[in-house]
Amino acid sequence: MTERPGETVVAPPAAEQGRVERAAARADDRPLLARVLDTGAGRNVGLVAVLVVLCVIGVATADTFATTSNLLTILTSASIIGVITVGVTMVIIGGGIDLSVGKLMALASVWATTVATQAYGPVVMVFCALAVGAGGGLVNGLLIAYGRIVPFIVTLATLISAQGLAERISGKRSQIVTDPTIAAIASTRVLGIPLLVYVFAAVVAVGWVVLNRTTFGRRTFAIGGNAEAARLAGLDVRRHTVLLYVVSGLCCGIAAIMIASLTTTGSSTHGTLYELDAIAAVIIGGTLLTGGRGTLVGSILGVLVFTTITNLFILNNLATEVQNIAKGLIIVAAVLFQSRAQRARS
Amino acid sequence: MTGDGAPPLLEMRGIVKQFPGVRALDGVDLDVVAGEVHCLLGQNGAGKSTLIKVLAGAHRPDAGEVRWEGRAVEFAAPQAAVQAGIATIYQELDLVPGLSVAENVFLGHEPARLGFTRPRELEARARALLARLGHPEIPPGRELGRLSAAGQQVVSMARALSRRARLIVMDEPSAVLDADEVDNLFRVVRELTADGVAVVYISHRLEEIRRIGDRVTVLKDGRTVARGLSAPRTPTAEVIRLMTGRTLEYVFPPRTAPPRDEVVLDVAGLGRRGEFADVSFTVRAGEIVGLAGLVGSGRSEILETVYGARKATAGSVRLRGRALRPGSVKAAVRAGMGLAPEERKSQGLLMAEPVYRNVSLPALDRFARAGFMRGGAELAAAAAVTAQLDVRPADPTRPVRTLSGGNQQKVVLARWLLEECAVLLLDEPTRGVDVGARSEIYALVRQLAAQGVAVVLVSSEVPEVLGLADRVLVVREGAVVHEAPAAELDEARVLDLVMEGRAVEGSRP
């Protein structure tokens, strides 16, 4: 019986509060390892370890590995799939899945590089890529949220039809980027770092802030964790779902401009199997495929791990099939490690 | 039939089970003899679930001895326990909804020859088992998911029998059943015990234990505090004292302020095709209105439709005179309504998220500026309101799943307290909540009403409705059949109204 009449609860002063979490951590009697693993960076300790091991192997086997230009090459290679992974991470945390990303990017790249679009200049090309990406995402979102079709099927259908549409528009040819501004994006460096890496960093930063510091992010976690509970708490689950897929599509649009510049083409062959690469990165980054839990940092580390593997293998002049074997093994190893760490934590 | 002299079928001595940071079992003793219904009592967190899992082979005890039919045993895995003859029917039934009844009964040991299943033998044997349980009307070929909760439970029992279980553990079997289904359950249990099967029965409903139990073992804080008490002869007050140190089962705080005159919620002619029709009632500020009815009577559906979680096909819901858009929870929440849903885990909470994020969920915008969450205001507000409700442990950053059922319910209530809602809809607010936390929740609901909140309460437990509500609506078959002040009703009268016109025990459709 806890009738405590007259009791008033005073909110802790602003300065003190937020320290509540830390105080709770201090009072924590769990073993040190478990506590370290529970910190933000620690959640991805497995991936960081993998990345460190890869770098050690890199330095040991290839004398050019640790050069600035090689590291920037890795980052540039990671930038496009990285931008797409930001969107995919959000969708998966929100309880969905987006298989259409790779081909939505291809479609946006093709749409933005047709002769007609290029005639309007770079601004229209960028707008076109973003609009096609976001539009594809909107279609996904509407079909999923209001058409009540499962995301796997909707986005699979979008993947297939985006591929077809991209082939149709491009006539199955690579469309050369003739616009000098767009073509220059990939070769522009600011303070010695390629522009694409800045774009990548900016998208990741915005994605991180949105996921962790905004109501949008919090709703994403809530809906992914328990959509029914979120709905009964008054959240507009359907509208939010649509927005998530639009965000993912927008990331594809950004990636489309990046790949058009990097390869100097718009092509329906771009982004083949990117959806699986992105999902693999999200999984090894510790995001639950069932939604509700996950970290963007983990996904990005996942992307970097995969890109570094590719780089390592090429530096050592090894064949691609060996790369794929290594990637598969790393997915399994990372997930195993992660689930062990999770158990140690709880 | 109590077997004080008979050799026990099962003997557990000094069972200890340690989890990281918790000593879940700290020396539990339990004796069960063949043919008895042995009730296991204890508050949430007393160790009942852990004990069942040890018995079922899902956990291995750190210390202590289990003797089965006089021999010391150690069940390395659930299969070992099943093979020995111990079957467990969990609260969340572990059946496969897509398979047929017969396939579920024999799941894992299907009658087969050379790897080929034998459907006709399967169905025949399932039919025999169902008949033995007094339910020959359940068709063995029917898809399991299409049976009622009660039907599924019977299938679970048939499965236990199909494995020739000598001991069946039932974890809160009545939680999902309504009154006449419970009667059926008890009949089945009696038939089983008459055949010499022992049943370990777990329930929060003490009156059930008086009806069905032979002996009672009480757990508290991981220890056995009383064992082998006679179920029919031990006074309820004594059992409650053993469990809690308290002396009463339901403690309702006294009514303080009478309801005010202002009508807050006005439901007029509300209907939903196939579920209920023409439901009208009003709730005044500070008033608690109870909806009494059986599971399936439409009471939860009415509540969810008022809230907008289901879209009304007729009628209107007005909050302080303003009509709410049908089928929009968002509109209802904005207007000042809150719901504590029936299924806390699946409908109410983000189990993996910390307490404070569960509390602030509907109020996110209040802690944000232009969409960006503002530092600690949210945590502070949630900490304040959870502290006010005495949510334990008092750490709002703990994941909700680590809290007990009662405290989880308080988190849901804290959410609407923070929202300062004008209308609070409570659907089974004390289901799965132990006795102590129940009283706190009752006190809280009263306190909210005293502050002017209009409360609508749905509960299967008639004493709860009568003790808490000012006015009671009796719902039967999708219609309000009676309305009266709680003070003019008693338990028998309400039960009579609720059941009127229902089939007599035994002749089910």
Add this chain to the structure above:
Amino acid sequence: MPDTPTAVIGLGRRRLLAGVAGAGAVAALAACTSNAPAAAPPAAPAPGAPPAGGGGNAAPGRPVTIGFSAPAADHGWIAAIAANAQTAAGRYPDVTFSPVNPTNDITQQIAAVDTLINKKVDALVILPNDGSQLTAQGTKAMQAGIPVINLDRIFDSPLAYRTWIGGDNYGMGVSAGNYVGQQLKAKGVTSPIIGEIAGIDSLPLTQQRSKGFADALKSFGFSVGPRQAADFTAQGGQRVTANLLQAAPRLDAVWNHDDDQGIGVLAAIQQAGRSEFFMVGGAGSANAMRAIQADNTVLKATVTYSPTMASSAVALARLVAQGRGLGDLVEQEVPASITLASATVTKDNVGKYLPLGFES
């Protein structure tokens, strides 16, 4: 709804405006799908034209129907194959061209060829997705009396085709190797670092190209250094090359198997700001040839594997169906096998080859 009317109107107007803007954007976007250049350059003058003159083969003969099946175009080269076959057929008044839906699914191609056999066409031109997997269909057509012109990817059995015409993958590698070797010898480089960017390693054609390249280099005393496989796409070419350039801080020459992926390869080279080496392409796209002509990139040559072979295949099919031989040859029949030579296109001769280049 007790919403104030103004609010409703305001909302409505906003929605309307958004709707109009949306529709406008969609219309603008739709306009952007056109690939017709403002002033379309005249189509390359008859890349698929039958050689003028010849030995009177151009004279009309008995009307014949020629069936055609090829993989779906996922690549400029394949697209050019289909286009060339179509164009070539169009130039013969006595030929009815009957192509089936291109597909990358072998079972669908089998079904498509069966359809053509059932239609009793006079001759078949088949570029199989996989030679081995379509051999049975070739044999079946031949047994049904329909001569099969097997284009490029060869069937397992000579019984499955009347005539095979295709490129020389090994020869392509040899041409590239010879060019690289000669250039480096001429420059006096003694132990050069030679890179190779292959197509898809699991394909026999890639293996043959690489073998030809390595064999030719060996004759100069050189060998292949860093070697990676891309996937015939611009994206793959860019990715692999960007990393390969990191592996090799200095290069003397690079052979890239495929001009389509070469767009990405060139992009990566330019992004890395590298120019100390020269590059040889493969297949002979119009793009690559224009770059060779302009001489402002590292791309100095390409070795052809020309999709004009499709035009020739249609011409051969017509002659076989009409029972005629090749004009300038003495024999009354078309030869059973024609291997096309791989030409080396450089700045000096690019003018001659540019009309045959295919658009990637």
